[in-house]
Amino acid sequence: MRGSTALPEWWCLAMYLAHLSRKLRGLELIEGIHLANEGSYDAIGTSLDNLKQLNFIFGPNGSGKTTISRIIEGSGDFPDCQITWANDRPLETLVYNKDFVENNFDAESSIKGIYTFGENVEVANEIRRLKGEYDAIKNKIDNLQKNLSGEDGVSGKKKERDVLEAQLVEDVWAAKKKLSELSAAFKGLNNNKKGFCERYLTEVRENDATLRDVSALREDAATVFSGELTKASTLPDQDSSSISILEGSAILSRKIIGKEDVDIAALIKKIGNSDWVQQGRKYFDQLEGQCPFCQQKTDTAFRQQLEAYFDETYIADLATIDKLRDDYADATEQLLNAYSMPDIIESRYLDRELFKKDVAALRLALHGNMERISAKRKEPSAPVTLTDTIPLLSAVNAHIAAANKKIKENNDTIENLSARKEALISQVWRRLLEETKVIYDKFKDETAGLDKAILSIGEKISEEKEKLSKRRCEIEKNERNIASIKPTIDEINKLLGSFGFTNFHLVESSASGFYEVKRADGSDAKRTLSEGEKSFITFLYFYHLVGGSFSASGGTNDKVVVFDDPVSSLDADILFIVCNLIKAVVSEMRSGTSAIKQVFILTHNIYFHKEVTFEKRRRDADKKDKTFWVVRKTSQRSMLMEFSENPIKSSYELLWREVRQKPPSDTTIQNVTRRILEHYFKFYGGIDPEDIIEKFDGKDKMICSSLLSWVNDGSHFATDDLYMACELGQVERYLKVFQKIFEESGHGGHFRMMMGDDYATLSVDETHNTDVASETFRILENA
Known part of the structure; x- marks a missing residue:
């Protein structure tokens, strides 16, 4: 039975010590019983602990003895009660109730x-032999279990291995904390050390994932484990090939000059600056033939030679430069505008800072080239070299390509998220395995020998259990041959x-x-x-x-035997025979050769208790195999009290024990004190109760009269079984009157002797409500 009510710590400790003791002695029996929320036992509960082979439990009817026997039998449902068996091995129980x-x-x-067995001696001897082998095998199994799990069930080889595994758990857990940024890979295990280590050991056997750097794992984890993944659009690629073509135009490197076979060509060549002459032509045309330089009037032949020098080819080259400049400006504007689009510059997958830096460098180069082309137009005869923007364009486009790669990975991850997560989790575990390789290798080396020993012991236990089962079958077969x-x-x-x-x-x-x-x-x-x-x-x-x-x-099965009030309705001579039969069972148990391993004897009969507990030879050694208990019941609950020796001396002594009990029972104190007075004064004789009553006044006189009411009614009348609870003040008043009866009758010495160390002058507040005493007296008088 497993109770839902938490057991007291002191009881658990006592059971542990008793368990150790019995393991050492090889005894299999009930070590303790905790009773709660059953019958007269309340939720707080009470316990029988440190139980031995022979256990005597005395208590009045209705105090809860049968509840104890039913719990031992185990045939009912007792959710808040618990039995503790030595070696956790329950035996067969036989209960008489x-x-x-x-x-x-x-x-x-x-x-x-x-x-029972017949008279076939040969078969009986064979059963005895087989039972001896059975017990020997069982002892061997117990020894193997001790080697495996220790004397206390929590040490031995298994404990040694558990210690190493516990250390591995701590070491692996500490290594895990270093990968806190990857904790999503350990989902479900981040608050479970033991479960984490179990998964770790599984990964050791099965993980063959790729070993990756921690930084790469963190980068992937930021995406895969983000929980906020959304599909993204690819950034548009920009075609910058036109710019590269324009920058390679041959017109830029060619000197553009007039026709050299014209007479004026020698003069222009001598000046060495055809561009200066070309620029002066517009002023020549505006001055209608007058030289813009010397202010002289020129003739028609001079105009014709200028026009011949700057012929159609020259004019066409200038137009080519103009178109190159316009085309380059348009291409530059379109490209730079495209790089400034929100879809690009606001993308979270783009390295924005580096992208802006490289675009700025490209813009500066493009604008510089435009200025050089414009300079070419002003001085066509001067060759121009433009800045090569291909490396700059490549740098900018590389950022877009990198962003698009991330975008593709993001979109692929969304489409295959489960697979990506699984792969990444395996890779994170692989990283952890690598970082704890030294730790695990040490654990593996230290546990190898222990695992081998544990396996070997386990196999031996299985072999011995198989032998045990065979012996059990052989015993049962022989038992069936002679049992009748x-x-x-x-x-x-x-x-x-x-x-x-x-x-x-x-x-x-x-x-x-x-x-x-x-x-x-x-x-x-x-x-x-x-x-x-x-x-x-x-x-x-x-x-x-x-x-x-x-x-x-x-x-021949080992068993626990319980006798619960076996002498009800029996005459004294039959009661004596029952006592002797029970003593025979106890003697057989003590012999060590019996299947009976433990006996419980519960009774409310004082005479039977004294007979069954009586032993001719009283030796200290006899106390080592038995316990004595009294079930004490108040109006609220029953409690179990242990005694170092037999607490039941005689019926008269038992009554005085109730008086000495602290606190006195509020349900029995009236009848207990009255019966003591009846027993003592009838035995002593020569006492006139009426004289004693006259020595009291008021409410005390009424109480005294009720206590001495046996004078007229005899020793057995209705109030013998009267159940009436008293308040604390009433109990104390009854005890005060009880004491004063002895003192007033000249027998105070007897009172002091029977009270012993508990003797004290009792005092009661004389202002106590007399209505309570009067009502008590009225109930007793009318009973």
Whole structure:
């Protein structure tokens, strides 16, 4: 059973220490029981801990003893209770309580037969031999488990490996933190160290991704893991080939001069500046034949020679220069405008700063070339060399190409996002594996030997478990050969007859494997048994079940036996026989050769408790295998109290123990004190209760009268079982009157002796509400 209520830390620690102790001694039994939210046990709960082979639990009816037996049996649902077994290995449990009686003797069906061994000595010896081998194999398995998991179940080879793995977890986790910018690759594991290491070990075995630089992984991660990916349009490519063609025009490098076979050509050549002459022509034309330089009137022949010198070829070359200048200007303007388009300069995939810088350099070069072309037009005879803009154009276009590459990657990523993520995650893990290679190699070397040992031990455990299973089968096969329900009938009938129960007996039922209870005349006796008869035969039935089984096999299974109030409705002589039979079960358990490993005895009967706990030889060693408990019930809850020795000395001592209890029970203190007075003063004799009553006044007199009411009514009357809770002030007042009765009667010494260290003069506030005392007196008088 696993409870939902958290168990107290002290109880868990106690169970751990008890577990260690029993592991060392090789005992398999119940170490502790925690009870909460069941029957008379509240949510806080109470516990039986450090349990031993023999455990005595005393408590009044209704205090919660049967709840304990039901939890041990495990047949019900007890969500907030828990049983702790040594070695975490539950045993078979046999529980005698009222449920056992109802299930086996109150039902309409026949009684299940109990299989016990017959008289085949040879087979019995074989079973004994096989059981010895079975136990030896089980011990070997336990030793192997200790080697594997340690004495405490949390050490050994597995613990050594766990320590190394825990260190690997920490080391790998620390390495992961260095890749914090790539944490998206570890999604779902960023807050789970153990899960992260498990994935790490899987990656060690399976990851064959490409090893990439961390910076490249970060760049990809910024895109793939961004969660904000949208498709982007490709930046337009710009055709700058026309500019390169115009810059290579031959007219720029050629000297453009007039016709050399004209007479004036010698003069112009002598001057060495045809461009100067050409520029002066427009003034010559404006002056209508007058020389713009010397102001002399020229003749017609001079005009004709100028026109002949600057012929059509010259004019055509000038026109070519003009067109080159215009075309270059148009191409420059278009290109620079295209580079300034928002789709380009605002693109997040473009390296904007470098792009602007390179465009500025290109613009400067283009404008410079335009100025040179204009200079050529002014001085056609002077060759002109333009700046080569091809490298600058290439630099600018390279930025656009790089942006388009990123745009393509972005769009491809969107179309294949899952695959890209998977690939990138594998690459990030591959990077982590590379950076932790030294760590993992060390872990692998240190765990190799441990893994081999753990595997070997595990295989040996499996082999031994297989042997254990075979021995179990052989034992059961032999048990079936000699097991029968007939010996149980004979033994029970023999015991019934020896104690005077001669008017009924057990017989085999017509249905195989069952019993019936019959009268001497053959009639069914099951429904007509008295309470005493039924109690005795059901106990004998259970007693034989302890040494047998409901099936033809399983009689030698290790088991825990519980006796819960087995003497209800039994006469004293039968009670004595039941005590001795239970002692025989205990003795068999203590021998160490029995299948019985642990016994619990629960009762409310003081006489039975004293008989069953009595041992002729009282040795300290006897205390090491048993515990004593009392179930104490108040109006609110039941509590389990452990004692180092048997707390039940006598019925009279038990009553005084209730008086000494701190705090005193508010449900029983009235009847307890009254019975002490009845027992003591009737035994002592010569005491006149009326004289004692007269020594009290007021409400104390009424309380005294109620406590001594046995004078007129006898020792057993209705108020013996009266359930009435008192407030704390009422309890203290009753105790004060109780003490004063002894003192006023001259028996104060007896009171002090029985109270021992708890003796004190009790005081009560005399102003306490007398209505409470009066009402109490009235209830007792009218009961």
